[in-house]
Amino acid sequence: MKNIEYMFLILALLAEVIGTIGGFGSSVFFVPIANFYFDFQSVLGVTAMFHVVSNLSKIALFKKGIDKRLILYIGLPAIGFVVLGGVISKYLNSQFLEIILGVFLIALSLLFIIKKDLVIKPKNKEAVIGGGLSGFVAGVLGTGGAIRGLTMAAFNLEKNVFIATSAIIDFGVDFSRTIVYFFNGYITKEILIYVPFLFVIGILGTYIGKLVLNKVSQENFKKTSLILILIIGVITLIKSALNF
Template sequence: MKINYIFLLLALVAEIVGTIGGFGSSVFFVPIGNFYFDFYSVLGMTAIFHLSSNLSKIWLFKKGLDKRLLLYIGLPSVVFVILGGFMSKWVNSGALEIVLGVFLVVFSLLFLIKSEIIVFPNKKNAIIGGTLSGFSAGLLGTGGAIRGLTMAAFNLEKNAFIATSAFIDFLIDFSRTFVYYENGYIGKLELTYLPFLFVIGLVGTYLGKRILYHIPQDKFRNLSLLFILLIGLATIAKLAFDHLGQLSS
């Protein structure tokens, strides 16, 4: 089986940018992967890729895990990622790609235009954020953007923010890996890329941490949102061209 090295290079970029921007790599990795593989294969790859990525984040940013947020955001995330993962089996993959593209565009535009939007730091919003991010991660492959927005309300120190988010993400990925495997999303193709993605998760997180010290977080947040917008538009454009191609054939 031939390995696509351009895809692996883009996966490394997604991990670096995701680490620095605080949204997590899946918001970039999933739509990028959709240009090279079918949607369900990308879901499987995302789960196994994130396991190594988040383990390295927990190790590199291990200071000050917030146990309260681990409970309020992490627990509903795990429950609803399982639900979303099972539901993904019964929803048309093309429809899921459309939802993903629209979600990325709406999310990025909303926070580029309305940068002052905040979520109040209380238990209710933490649980709602955990529920939505977990369900989105299971169904669409990415929920870090929603979780990042929710956690930002609690004004955590940078290392604590990344470590806590990574720990929650690890619980999500650990749970959905079993669901995706049961659904048939993790097979020979996905396992072939496993060792490459494992190394990329470690290296990308390390490079992201080094770069993070040299770039103001607020400036890179806007750059990350711009990248998310472009990827969302590219995802929708790809689906439109694929549809036109089917109509003309």
């Protein structure tokens, strides 16, 4: 393998660690990183497969209680709408999707930075809307974990319960969109070679993230994560705009 391919794997590990600690999920970092190495449709395919493994690791390592209510009200709408988003992505221009991704990352990070006390009402209606929106965005852009995280945060879950419940929901979302992406032709031989490496990275990154999370405040780390998301969003937008 070439050095640049090794660098992609190192960055994927870093994305998994930061995503575990920050609470946003690794896709918000992994998708723009992968976009520098693959075309956007392949990015969607490799992200979905990577997250299936990553979320199984989180479920195993953070299995201290699961909120079944949120799996129902957030998880089911997310799974339904990720399928819709995945189907729609096939009919959208990939370069246009890259620009939308950059704008989304910038808007998302600025929203959390400016509105530090932003909260969503802990009610079933808000849970269903947040779940459906996160699933649709994940299907189209490859990353919707931050929207789901904001929705789940309203229910004030214990840290391990939050991560485990989010991982179960995310697993359903990623497994569903992997099937859609496969039939869309997004999962190619070019990215399948990375699957064994990403399998190990998913487990290792989650484990490292859990160790760090036990010693570092999630709130303080989240601030750093937001700045990183903003920077990545700006870089993604500039790169996409220049190639459009």
